[in-house]
Amino acid sequence: MSKLVIVGTVAFDAIETPFGKTDKILGGAATYIGLSASNFQLDAAAVSVVGGDFPQEYLDLLKDRNINIEGIEIVKEGKTFFWSGIYHNDMNSRDTLATELNVLADFNPIVPDNYKDSDVVMLGNLHPIVQIGVLNQMTKKPKLVVLDTMNFWMDTALDQLHEVIKRVDVITINDEEARQLTGEYSLVVAARKIHEMGPKYVVIKKGEHGALLFHDDNVFYAPALPLEEVFDPTGAGDTFAGGFAGYLASTGDVSFENMKNAVIYGSTLASFCVEKFGTERMLTLTQDEVNKRLQQFKNLTQFEIEL
Template sequence: MSKLLIVGTVAFDAIETPFGKTDKILGGAATYIGLSASHFNVDSAVVSVVGDDFPQKYLDLLTSNNVNIDGIEIVKGGKTFFWSGKYHNDLNTRDTLDTQLNVLADFKPVVPEAYKDSEFVMLGNLHPLVQLSVLEQVEDPKLVVLDTMNFWMDNALEDLMKVIAKVDVITINDEEARQLSGEHSLVKAARKIEKMGPKFVVIKKGEHGALLFHKGQIFFAPALPLEEVFDPTGAGDTFAGGFIGYLARTGDISFENMKSAIIYGSNLASFCVEKFGTERMEVLSEQEMNERLYEFKTLTQFETQLD
């Protein structure tokens, strides 16, 4: 069984969408990544930090989904990272209402001994120096995937470029790809980003799907057209968790297999957005995932009569 090491936030979120609002609920990139990857029967562990205000039941949720939490530091007297946001009517854009870094401000990640030989490493969205510190503690991983966002491009570009240079795959959204590369065309943007280090570039387009680029080859995974998107929070992290989870499960990091990994990521993300926060992911069954995989196939597969 492959080991998958995940670094990212474990947090409180308060979310408002056109369909309702939540109090402080379970959130954080590593939470979504871990829950998503748990569907692939890998030995995964989260490196993160919380305060002692963080409910045991949330930690138990991770453990019960076979996510090891030895690397989650609990700071005595500390408060857990908190994010609050409000989505606009189209659910494609949102305003951040509040960000309280709390214990995250001084976070020094420590990778548990048992996971220093992880073959797969998922660097979830966090300060690039924290991502770099985790990477330096892992011995010779087979595949490192980096997720990041425009905030670090604006505020820590030099550090971000250091970590980008060291990873195999980067996942960012379309606007971030344009910002990072200075190119409007995503084909050109991906080519420039490949030159920064990553051999594979995944560009997430939300409801418009995701693109995988590698040495001039392109694969496109659609998002499943849904009747209703309820809450997009965590969709990108769930996508990343499904992507690396599938790769860790199959142990195959070829371009061909990454196509399927992108589909699995999109598949899991399509469930995530159906309810608030982690609610849907907490009860998602393998059967539901497999049935939806069939929907993804029928959505794009075709045979022509002329060729």
């Protein structure tokens, strides 16, 4: 079975949307990535850090989904990373109300020995130095390294971000971040410039407008499923990344053609994530539901023009 190692936050989130608000609930990039990837046949491990305040039941919940948690360090005297945010009416923008780094401030990731030869490495959104730290622990060149990042690191750690970008195969960022990273408005031109920074594959996430996959002069477009209601967008990008990396790890095929399928799986899983608050929807998801939605994606995009 292929191995996938995931680094990212495991956290508390408090979320407010036009539909309601939550207390501190389970969140974090590695959590969403792990839950999404657990829909595939693979051996996945999460590398992260939590405080003594983090409930055992949340860790069990990951373990129950066959996510190895040896690499989740528990700092007994510390507090878990906390993020709080409020979404605006259009759900496309949000304000951060609180970011308490807590144990994340001194996070030194340790990849469990058994995952140092993982086939796929998924670097969730974190300080680029942490992401590089994980890459440096790999004893075998992974088949694929996928990087997620955000504008915050472009503002505060651009040099280190470029260091890690240089070393990955795939980068996933949103459209505004692609523009910020390259200074180019056209996403086609931005993707080309990012190719030149290192990654052979560039995934640009456009939220409700779907996602673009670029490779050399090839491009693939996966729409987002049009939904009646987006209940809570938190974790959608990480769920996308987890589905993308999980599918590629489980199939072992990292060709561009198969990466198209991975983008569709990522979009499919993300379309569930936004239906309820936090991780709630992902925790009840069945294979049958996933297959039905994949069929919806086919109906949504496939056409019959003969050339």
